Amino acid sequence: MELFDSHCHLEDDAFDSDRDEVIERAVMSGVIGVVTSPIYPEDSIKALKLFRRNRFVNISIGLDVAEYGDERKVEDTLKLIEEYSDDIVAVGEVGLDYRVARTGPPKEKQKEVFRRFIKLAKEIDKPLVVHSLWAQRPVLRLLDEEEVTRVVLHAFGGRKEDVEFAVSKGWIVSIPTNVIRSKNVQKVAEATPLDNMVLESDSPVLAPDPKQRNEPANIKISAKFIAEMKGYNVEELARITTHNAIRVYGLG
Secondary structure: OOOOEEEEOOOOHHHHHOOHHHHHHHOOOOEEEEEEOOOOHHHHHHHHHHHHHHHHEEEOOOOOOHOOOOHHHHHHHHHHHHOOOOOOOEEEEEEEEOOHHHHOOOOHHHHHHHHHHHHHHHHHHOOEEEEEEEHHHHHHHHHHHHOOOOOEEOOOOOHHHHHHHHOOOOOEEEEHHHOOOOOOHHHHHHHOOOHHHEEOOOOOOOOOOEEEEOHHHHHHHHHHHHHHHOOOHHHHHHHHHHHHHHHHHOOO
């Protein structure tokens, strides 16, 4: 069984003491590749130093929506993406977060910065990894307006009709490992056809057990859970979701 972790944060400080062991456990669990997604400029530089041209760990550079009000960080991130476009597989995670809008960058500012990342992703011909907390429908509308075709909806939490809209556009819905304990994520997984699904850990967060640090090896747990929930053989689910990840990230 070959699995792919389409979204994690292996450059996170939480892995500094045992990063090699975490990767080894992932490989032993059947994971054949991951995409790590730094969301601060300093973490992007760290990820590039750790994983640039690594055959197992691929990099997608983005920026935390909470930082969209800091023009220097926005510009630094855009420059890093452009400079290292040949070394990354995607742009993101980027997007909208209306929970943040209450105390941080307002909605219109978020949209303006998000559009800048979308424009750059198109220019360098990379897929977009999208964050959409408390803003699923606005994100879908904006992606549609901008005619984005290659999209990974990271840890998507929208309703059934939102999933159906995303699927109609050919976008990919990424199901995190907390699916085994989240009713909302389970509803998203139920509504998502396998041909539009990838799996992610979002490690070190969203673990199957909320008391533990998450890691890519746990993809095996969520794969088994989703397969049983949707009535699939787990090997078939792994094959299809891994193929989808390889295809959308251009790794084939």
